[in-house]
Amino acid sequence: MRKITAGLFISIDGVVEDPQDWHFPYFNEEMGEAVDAQLGSADTLLLGRKTYDSFAGAWPDREKAGAEDADFAKKLGDARKIVVSNQDLDFTWRNSEQLKGDLIEAVTALKNEPSTSSIGMSGSISVVRPLLAAGLLDELHLMVHPIAVRKGTRLFEDADTPLPLKLISSKTFTTGVVHLVYRRDDNPPAGDYETAKTDLPQSTD
Template sequence: MRKITAGLFISLDGVIGEPQDWHFPYFNDEMGAAVGSQLATADTLLLGRATYEGFAAAWPERENGDGEDAGMAKTLGDARKIVVSHQDLDLPWRNSELLKGDLIEAVTALKQEPGDTDIAISGSPSIVRQLLAAGVLDELHLLVHPIALRHGLRLFDEGDPIPLRLLSATPFSTGVLHLIYTSDDTTRTGGYTEATQHLPQDR
């Protein structure tokens, strides 16, 4: 079964909206490697409408340029891009298609397709929320920036709790923390009485 990973830039207070306005000062080789490794292991991208339109407006023209991002632009251009939208869209970027049918059913079917590479999500928070809630997302990659933005779109909205299990935590020299989570099926119990057993007992 193919694995689905999602990568997001996020502030310390959970904001993911408009990252181009706040995350670039923290972008260094460590972050570039983290972003590149998540996308490089995927031959399929699952994107929401807004993310797709932003990517399609920026990346194709960079592919044939001589900038340092030309390699990434070609990787994204070559990938199969599946766009999640309730609207009929013009999809000008090559290898793009519109997802058909119910999101969870369609993504579950995608995971069953043959192949050894991942399916990657970049941004697209609405999709990430739905897949997390349905238990379909395999890995959530969060690049937590050491800044409290205090306004903006947040990753998690109101709803039922979604337990997660930490797979890895890597600090960067900029103070960014690269966290990778997966779903946690463990049933956790306990309250204040149990917690006090772990407090220092020396008086």
């Protein structure tokens, strides 16, 4: 079964909206390598329409320009790009297509394709949320930036039940950004104060 990984730039207060307004001062070689490992290594990209439009409006021109990021731009261009949208779309970026049918059913079929390469996601909150809730997202890569944006859409919406996650790995960059990789935790720890207080420091008096 194919693995789906999603990468997100996120502020310390949980904001994921408009990262171009606050993210770039923290971008360095360490983050570039992490993004390339998560997104650039995938042969298939699964994107929401807004994220796709942003990518399609920038990366083809960067590939043509042949600058420092041209190799990464070519990887994105060569990848199969599947766009999730309720609107009929026309594509000019090569290897682009629209997801057909129900999101969960279609993504389940993608995961079952005979391929060893992962499916990469970037941004696309409207797609990440339902896939995470359905247990179809294998890795959630959060680049936590040391800034409180204090406005904008946050990754997790209000809900009646919590969503437990399990930490797979963590790495701190020299910029203060922390790269956290999670997966959904289907067997979260349980307990209450009565069980927790046994781990409090005990008085020796």
